[in-house]
Amino acid sequence: MHCPDPETVPDDATLARRVEQAAPGTDPGAEAELYRRLAPRVRLYGLRHLRNEAAAADLMQQVMLLLIERLRTGALREPERLASFVFGICRMTVLELRRGQARRERLLAAYGEALLPPDAPAPDFDRERLAHCLERLPERERTVLLLTFYDDMPAAALARELNVSPANLRVIRHRGLQRLRICVSGETR
Numbered sequence: 001m002h003c004p005d006p007e008t009v010p011d012d013a014t015l016a017r018r019v020e021q022a023a024p025g026t027d028p029g030a031e032a033e034l035y036r037r038l039a040p041r042v043r044l045y046g047l048r049h050l051r052n053e054a055a056a057a058d059l060m061q062q063v064m065l066l067l068i069e070r071l072r073t074g075a076l077r078e079p080e081r082l083a084s085f086v087f088g089i090c091r092m093t094v095l096e097l098r099r100g101q102a103r104r105e106r107l108l109a110a111y112g113e114a115l116l117p118p119d120a121p122a123p124d125f126d127r128e129r130l131a132h133c134l135e136r137l138p139e140r141e142r143t144v145l146l147l148t149f150y151d152d153m154p155a156a157a158l159a160r161e162l163n164v165s166p167a168n169l170r171v172i173r174h175r176g177l178q179r180l181r182i183c184v185s186g187e188t189r
Contacts, residue, residue, distance in 0.1 A: 012037065013079035019071040020079075031068055038086055039064055045090045050097070054138035063089050105131070133183035141176030148173060
């Protein structure tokens with residue numbers, strides 16, 4: 001196995017500068033190498049703070065996408081502090097996820113009953129279990145289900161919003177519903 005010479009391997013700051021100075025997408029090698037180096041660390045951060053494999057994977061994708069976008073626009077003033085910049089994005093993203101979850105829980109507790117039609121029969125399911133099961137879904141599936149069923153967003157608009165094909169949206173929704181059904185019913189697979 002060939003080991004690269006440490007003298008010729010660029011450090012993170014050099015890679016960050018290459019991404020910043022190149023036209024978008026013209027130096028995919030630098031972007032790929034930064035992803036290879038930093039994504040596992042971001043995933044571990046997500047596991048530690050979110051305690052969920054799917055949420056950690058979603059966090060990793062979201063943070064790395066933000067990082068590349070910020071590098072391309074020159075938002076990183078000190079490339080030597082790239083690791084601090086990345087973990088700052090991680091921290092802020094996790095805080096925003098937690099704030100959003102707390103806000104949704106408060107709104108559901110305050111207005112959940114008002115969302116039911118007046119002639120609707122009382123639900124025969126455990127709301128806490130449903131909320132817990134929704135939390136456990138991967139972020140993408142949870143987003144699709146919430147926007148489909150709570151916001152009543154049409155499939156075509158949702159596919160455009162999430163930048164996926166309508167067929168892919170149906171697959172994501174189907175998988176999310178299947179996982180939710182299994183969790184709520186207590187089945188094990």
